[in-house]
Amino acid sequence: MKLQILPARTGAQWVREGLRAFFRQPLAMAGLFFMFMAALSLAAFVPLIGGLLALVLVPALTVGLMAATREIEAGKFPMPLTLFVALRADAPARRPMLLLGLLYAVAVLLVMAASALIDGGNFAQLYVNGGGITPELVTDPQFRVAMWASTLLYLPISIAFWHAPALVHWHGVTPVKSLFFSLVAVLKNTRAFLLYGALWMAVSVGVAMVLLVITAISGSAAVASAGLLPAALMVAAMFFSSLWFTFRDSFAVSPPDDSPSLPV
Structure with missing residues (x-):
C-alpha cells in the first residue's frame, strides 16, 4: 500500500464524483x-453507555456508507445491510474496528471534557444530548469560546480518523497505525482537502440560498423552517457519498515508484 500525492484539483473531482x-x-x-x-440515535438511548456506544459505532458505520458508494461506483445497488458491513465481518476483523471506535469515542469525550472546563459543560451537554441553541447560549461568551x-x-481528530476506518477494514491496518497513516495522507x-472542504461549504451555502429564494418567493417563513x-x-448524505x-485516490496498491511507502 502506497500513499498518493495528489494535485489540488483532485478535491474538486472528489466533490463531483460524490455528487454523481x-x-x-x-x-x-x-x-x-x-x-x-x-x-447512532438508537445506540445513544442504551442506558448508561448509550453516548459512548454511539461514538464507538461511528467509524464502522462510516465504512458502511463508503462501501455503499463503492458498490454504486461498480454499477451495483447498495442494500441496507451494506451499512453494517464492518460489523458483520468475522470477529478477528471486527475487533480492530471496534477498538478504533473506542479510540474515537475517547478522543471526542476528551474534547468535550476540555470544553466543559471553559463553559461549565453547556456545549458538551448540547453536543451529547442534542437540542436547540437558545439565544442565551448564543450570547454567552464562554459558550462561544467552548464551541470554537x-x-x-476536534480538527486533528477528524484528520487522524478520516481514512482510518477504511484502512482498518479494507487493508487490515492496525488501529494505531491507521490513525498515523490517515494523518500523513491528509x-x-x-x-x-482544502479545496474539497471549500467546495462542500459552497454546496451547503448554495442549497441554503435556494431555500431562502423559495421562501422569499412564497412569502412564508414556514417553507424555510420545514x-x-x-x-x-x-447535503450531508451527498458529502458522505464522496468519502x-x-x-x-489517497492510497494505491501499485502507485508510481516515487510515492512514499506506508508499511502495514
Whole structure:
C-alpha cells in the first residue's frame, strides 16, 4: 500500500464524483444515511453507555456508507445491510474496528471534557444530548469560546480518523497505525482537502440560498423552517457519498515508484 500525492484539483473531482454517485442512487444513499443517523440515535438511548456506544459505532458505520458508494461506483445497488458491513465481518476483523471506535469515542469525550472546563459543560451537554441553541447560549461568551475551542481540538481528530476506518477494514491496518497513516495522507494532500472542504461549504451555502429564494418567493417563513432539516440531511448524505473517493485516490496498491511507502 502506497500513499498518493495528489494535485489540488483532485478535491474538486472528489466533490463531483460524490455528487454523481449520490444522484445515481439518491434514494439508496439518502436511505442509508438516514439509517446511519437512526442507528447512532438508537445506540445513544442504551442506558448508561448509550453516548459512548454511539461514538464507538461511528467509524464502522462510516465504512458502511463508503462501501455503499463503492458498490454504486461498480454499477451495483447498495442494500441496507451494506451499512453494517464492518460489523458483520468475522470477529478477528471486527475487533480492530471496534477498538478504533473506542479510540474515537475517547478522543471526542476528551474534547468535550476540555470544553466543559471553559463553559461549565453547556456545549458538551448540547453536543451529547442534542437540542436547540437558545439565544442565551448564543450570547454567552464562554459558550462561544467552548464551541470554537472544541472545533479546533476536534480538527486533528477528524484528520487522524478520516481514512482510518477504511484502512482498518479494507487493508487490515492496525488501529494505531491507521490513525498515523490517515494523518500523513491528509497532511500530504492538504491543498486537495482544502479545496474539497471549500467546495462542500459552497454546496451547503448554495442549497441554503435556494431555500431562502423559495421562501422569499412564497412569502412564508414556514417553507424555510420545514425545508431546512431535509436540505441539511441531503447535503450531508451527498458529502458522505464522496468519502470513498477521498480514500480511493489517497492510497494505491501499485502507485508510481516515487510515492512514499506506508508499511502495514
